[in-house]
Structure formats: C-alpha cells, structure tokens
Amino acid sequence: MARIGLLTWGSHGDIRPFLALTDGLQAAGHEVHLVVIALDETHAGLQSSQGARVTVLTPLSLTPEQARAYGEAAYRERNPLRQLDAILRLCFAPAQGAIFEAARQLCAASDVVLGHYVMHPLQIAAALSATPYVGVQLSPVGIPSAYAHPSAPAWLGRFGHRLLWRLTRLAVHRVVAPYVNGLRREVGLPPVRDVLREVWLSPTLNLVAVSPQLCPRPPDWPAHLEVCGFLDMPNQGLEGTMPPGVEDFLAAGEAPVYMTLGSWMPREIEAQTRVLALLTEAAARAGCRAIIQCHDAALCGYASDAQRLFVPTAPHQRIFPRCxxxxHHGGAGTTQSATQAGVPSVVIAHISEQRFWASALRRLGVGHRALDRRNVTPRRLAAALRRVLADPQRAVRAREAALAMRSEDGVATAVRILTSRFGRSGP
Known part of the structure; x- marks a missing residue:
C-alpha cells in the first residue's frame, strides 16, 4: 500500500478525472489524499465515494462577476498563447503561494504525488522533498510528436510537425517560464529551459488520460508517457441526481438534444440570457426538442415547455445516451462522456484546446467542425445541428466508438500502472 497525494486545479473537467482516480486508488487499498484548488465555492462539499481524504481549497474565491470577467478575457483572445497567459495571470498566479504551500504539505505526507500538468508548484515541492512526481495529462495538446500537432493538418508531414513543435515549445516557454522560474528562484532551484518538456511532462511518468478512440498514441511518444484512457467512475455526489421533470420530458416526445456550455456558461444574468437566446433559437430553427443546462432560466425569462426543458445540471452519464x-463547449470530460454515450457532438469552442477536441470528434466521424463562441449565431448553430442530426452515418459511427470505449477502463489501467511502479495494492 502506498501513500498517494493528488493535486489538481481548475473547473469541473479538471477535477472530475482526479476524483475518479482517487476513488480507484483508494479502492485498490492505497492511502489517498486529493487536494483540489477550486476557483469558487462550487466544489466545497466534494467527497470521495470510497472514503479517501479530499481537501478543497479556494484561495481566490472568485465572485460570479470576477469569474465572468476572467472567462470573457480568456475567450476574447484569439491567440492560444495569449489565452494561456490570461488564464495563468488572472486565475493561477494570485493563488500560486497557497498552491505551493498545499503542495509542500502533500509531498511531506506522500510516497508519490500526481499533479495536473500545469501544477508546477507541486513539481517544485516534489523536487525539494525528493518525492516521485507523476504528471497527469487530460489532453494530448501539449505533448510533442512528429506525427501530429494540434493546430496543423496531417499533410504537413514529420519535418513540418517537428519544426512547428520547436516553435511551439519556444512560445510556450516564453509565456509560462516567468511563473515557473520565478518560484524556482525563490526556493533555490535552477531555472528550466523548456517548460513543455521539463515541467508539463514529468521525466518519471505521465498518465495521458484520453481514450485511444479519440486520440491514438503516436509511435514516437517515449515510454514514460502511458495512455491510460479516460478517467471516469460513477460518483453520485459529484454527478448529482436527475432533475425533476427530466423523465417526463424524455417520455413525452422525440429524444432531445442536450445543450451545455459547462463551466463556460455565464452566471451573470444578462450574459446568461444571451446564451439562452442562442441555444433556444438554434434548437427551434433545427426543429428539435432540447434539454438546456443553465443556472437561472427563470431569472433570464425562460420557462420549460413541451419543446425545451431547462435544468441547472444533470448526470451526463445517465442522460447523454438518451439524447x-x-x-457542448468541447471540454475534455464532456467530449469523452458524449462519445462514451454513443451520440454525435456539436462543439461551441471558447479556447484552443476545445477546438482540438472538436477536430478529434470530426476526425472520428461523430462531430461537426468547431463553431467559434465569438461569432456563433442561432442560424449557424442550427445549420450544424441539422447536418449532424440528418446524417445517419454519424450516429452509426458514434455507436461504434462508444462500443469500443466500453472495453477501456482508464481508472483501472492507471491504478495498475501506479501500483506496479510505486506500491503493491491492498486487499
């Protein structure tokens, strides 16, 4: 049995995979402690279904207005690197001291630590305490390969991809290194020269938590990159229960389209109203029933009827297969949940990583090209929906992909890899 510490940061899509892995490791007999750096109080009551220790810290405690302003600042930027800088500057740097202190405590009590790939404070704390550090990649967009680049077509070839990755590494380093090397300098560690290879990727072990169906492993990835599969386990406390009215709505007519922007749905009423106007009009133009996930439909002037149902949240694992x-917004978790459910997707992307997932869905034959949140209109969204719903081959491919993903168990694979490297499982 090993003492295993995990540290993640971000929104629901960054937290859920770590909670799933925490539950899997605890069930395998390890002593597990998950520390979550949350942006607001949404995850304050987070618990492990297997009884693992979970600590939720909110060093920023953003107000709804701040969260809206920060989100808008990020998706106003068309340049992915400026998007990254905005997110780090606004949402990470102000909490870096608290994150580093939590990381030091976690390392002191752990035999091995696992961190979200942006968790350089954990990597630094692990180096100071000589604790093995494992990186967890929730997307392959930051892993160099001569066979692929997230913003380049396949026909560019290996030479072109290598050149583009070299430029990408230099650009990422220029943006992220001030945060990383500033903290390293404070604690007496030498600076890193390549953030992408030395910080975002651990030289010891990296778990790439993506389904091979969506992201096949390139042949030139080194052995310390382990594709374990999508990290997901049922956790009723995190998923919540089916909202009132859903079963009646599903039974009353044709299967609906589910519409959600996840953590990118604004909480401020005026902005939320604009999003609801986009989604409801698009569903009406496409001629489909819709379940629309939002915070405050009534305050925005919308009420459920026979064609549309508004819900604050719903367990995606249970509801997606019935749509x-x-x-959706193209988050890693929502993308893979929709694919697991065997249904096609239409992605409204806010940032560059979400456009990557839209491309992966389209390449698999179950999605449409990404729609840009900055300029999407009801007419464009409705047109995309009509094309997806009218194509029977997309539905067939979605069911085939779901069937293939059912043979994957990302949590079990990750637990097996970690146990073989760092400790024997308990009874």
Missing part, C-alpha cells in the same frame, strides 16, 4: 446529440 440524439450533445451541443
């Missing part, structure tokens, strides 16, 4: 398609 015709999912309109």
């Amino acid at each position: 015709r398609a999912v309109v």
Whole structure:
C-alpha cells in the first residue's frame, strides 16, 4: 500500500478525472489524499465515494462577476498563447503561494504525488522533498510528436510537425517560464529551459488520460508517457441526481438534444440570457426538442415547455445516451462522456484546446467542425445541428466508438500502472 497525494486545479473537467482516480486508488487499498484548488465555492462539499481524504481549497474565491470577467478575457483572445497567459495571470498566479504551500504539505505526507500538468508548484515541492512526481495529462495538446500537432493538418508531414513543435515549445516557454522560474528562484532551484518538456511532462511518468478512440498514441511518444484512457467512475455526489421533470420530458416526445456550455456558461444574468437566446433559437430553427443546462432560466425569462426543458445540471452519464446529440463547449470530460454515450457532438469552442477536441470528434466521424463562441449565431448553430442530426452515418459511427470505449477502463489501467511502479495494492 502506498501513500498517494493528488493535486489538481481548475473547473469541473479538471477535477472530475482526479476524483475518479482517487476513488480507484483508494479502492485498490492505497492511502489517498486529493487536494483540489477550486476557483469558487462550487466544489466545497466534494467527497470521495470510497472514503479517501479530499481537501478543497479556494484561495481566490472568485465572485460570479470576477469569474465572468476572467472567462470573457480568456475567450476574447484569439491567440492560444495569449489565452494561456490570461488564464495563468488572472486565475493561477494570485493563488500560486497557497498552491505551493498545499503542495509542500502533500509531498511531506506522500510516497508519490500526481499533479495536473500545469501544477508546477507541486513539481517544485516534489523536487525539494525528493518525492516521485507523476504528471497527469487530460489532453494530448501539449505533448510533442512528429506525427501530429494540434493546430496543423496531417499533410504537413514529420519535418513540418517537428519544426512547428520547436516553435511551439519556444512560445510556450516564453509565456509560462516567468511563473515557473520565478518560484524556482525563490526556493533555490535552477531555472528550466523548456517548460513543455521539463515541467508539463514529468521525466518519471505521465498518465495521458484520453481514450485511444479519440486520440491514438503516436509511435514516437517515449515510454514514460502511458495512455491510460479516460478517467471516469460513477460518483453520485459529484454527478448529482436527475432533475425533476427530466423523465417526463424524455417520455413525452422525440429524444432531445442536450445543450451545455459547462463551466463556460455565464452566471451573470444578462450574459446568461444571451446564451439562452442562442441555444433556444438554434434548437427551434433545427426543429428539435432540447434539454438546456443553465443556472437561472427563470431569472433570464425562460420557462420549460413541451419543446425545451431547462435544468441547472444533470448526470451526463445517465442522460447523454438518451439524447440524439450533445451541443457542448468541447471540454475534455464532456467530449469523452458524449462519445462514451454513443451520440454525435456539436462543439461551441471558447479556447484552443476545445477546438482540438472538436477536430478529434470530426476526425472520428461523430462531430461537426468547431463553431467559434465569438461569432456563433442561432442560424449557424442550427445549420450544424441539422447536418449532424440528418446524417445517419454519424450516429452509426458514434455507436461504434462508444462500443469500443466500453472495453477501456482508464481508472483501472492507471491504478495498475501506479501500483506496479510505486506500491503493491491492498486487499
């Protein structure tokens, strides 16, 4: 049995995979402690279904207005590197001291620590305490390969991809190194020269938590990059229960489209109203029933009827398989949940990583090209929905992909890899 510490940061899509892995490791007999750096109080009551220790810290405690302003600042930027800088500057740097202190305590009590790939404070704390550090990649967009680049077509070839990755590494380093090397300098460690290879990727072990169906492993990835599969386990406390009215709505007519922007749905009423106007009009133009996930439909002037149902949240694992398609923001977790459910997707992307997932869905044959949140209109969204819903081959491919993903168990694979490297499992 090993003492295993995990540290993650971000929104629901960054937290859920770590909670799933925490539950899996605890069930395998390890002593596990998950520390979550949350942006607001949404995850304050987070618990492990297997009884693992979970600590939720909110060093920023953003107000709804701040969260809205920060989100808008990020998706106003078209340049992915400026998007990254905005997120780090606004949402990470102000909490870095608290994150580093939590990381030091976690390392002191752990035999091995696992961190979200942006958790350089954990990597630094692990180096100071000589604790083995494992990186967890929730997307392959930051892993160099001569066979692929997230913003380049396949026909560019290996030479072109290598050149583009070299430029990418230099650009990422220029943006992220001030945060990383500033903290390293404070604690007496030498600076890193390549953030992407030396910080975002651990030289010891990296778990790439993506389904091979969506992201096949390139042949030139080194052995310390282990594709374990999508990290997901049922956790009723995190998923919540089916909202009132859903079962009646599903039974009353044709299967609906589920529409959600996840953590990118604004909480401020005026902005939320604009999003609801986009989604409801698009569903009406496409001629489909819709379940629309939002915070405050009534305050925005919207009420449920026979064609549309508004819900604050819903367990995606249970509701997605009963829908015709999912309109979503292209987060890693939502993307893979929709694919697991065997339904096509339409992605409204806010940042560059979400456009990557839209491309992966389209390449698999279950999605549409990404729609840009900055300029999407009801007409464009409705047109994309009509194309997806009218194509029977997309539905067939979605069911085939779901069937293939059912043979994967990302949590079990990750637990097996970690146990073989760092400790024997308990009874």
